[in-house]
Amino acid sequence: MIKARVTDLFPATLNGHSSAVAVNDKGVVIGRDDFGTGLVWMPSTPNGIVGSDVPLPALIEPRRRIVGEVTPTAINTGGTIVGFCSTSDPSGAPVTRAFFFIPSDTTLTDLGTLDVDAVGLPWQSSKAFGIDDIDTIVGWAHDSSGIEWAFVGSPGASTVQSFFHGHYPSQALGIRNGMIVGDATIADAAGVVRRQAFRSLGNGTLEFLGTLLPSPLSPTQFFGDSRANGVSNQGTIVGISDALPPIVRMGLIFGVPSIVPPLPFGPLPSEALAVATVSTKDVVVGHYWPSPPAQDTAGFMFDNTNGLVDLNTRLLDTDWHVDSATGINKEGQICGIGTHSSLGGPRAILLTF
Structure with a gap:
């Protein structure tokens, strides 16, 4: 059995506490510390286990406004980073803004919102995921009424654009090969307003993907909430859903192109956070609760051949405990959050097999 080396990514953070949120196909990891500083870890060689970390900038364009907390959320193969930060609007009022950051830049760039005034200034808040x-780039942004809508944007655009504004309050959480996933507001089979997972090609329409609670009266209606967190190159969509019995939150896989009803990973509460195509196989990562209702979680990886594997059984250094696996790249490297028996935690980590 191949085991993983653990890299402690941001050991120099002031209190040693940090989290990793995503890793790109070259092994670059993004995360943050407990003080709200966005961090980037660069391997010395692509997909290496040794590297160095740098903070993200503390200014956001245009007008070089000062930012507070910075939360990076995603990074692509070219190294462009997106996320959200606390800053101010043109009047000085506090807002949260979606940003992108290109490695050659010295500032973050504000992606704006769907509430733009006559002179082109954006108001209210947005987040990129x-x-x-x-x-x-995808995420959510406020309109002039303060409602959150899923958006599509790009570094070259002057502001973000909603791709189904006026239909369902929503947020987009992932994109791959033109497929956008997230969750949106819908009335469930009981008529209760819920948030359920969707996928869309960004053409003004979306397809709701259901939950783990199908209605016995209709194959197209579901009870409860769900959320799609990520999508692979092959179209596998993963996330979390309400489930029975009892009502718990469980990781799910919507399948290729989608399975109705969605399939759970197993009998224990869990959440699938990311998925990547490793060689020809889709591998899902996330965390689960080995002993509910205890609050301690364990990171897992899942594929159709091996099923759910607790990552803590695959570590070379058993002084570490993987609390959550938050990202995976095509080389099979997994980033996440761990606790060390003497160094403590939570700490951002990278697993390399």
């Missing part, structure tokens, strides 16, 4: 390898 995904970017693909052609720099298409």
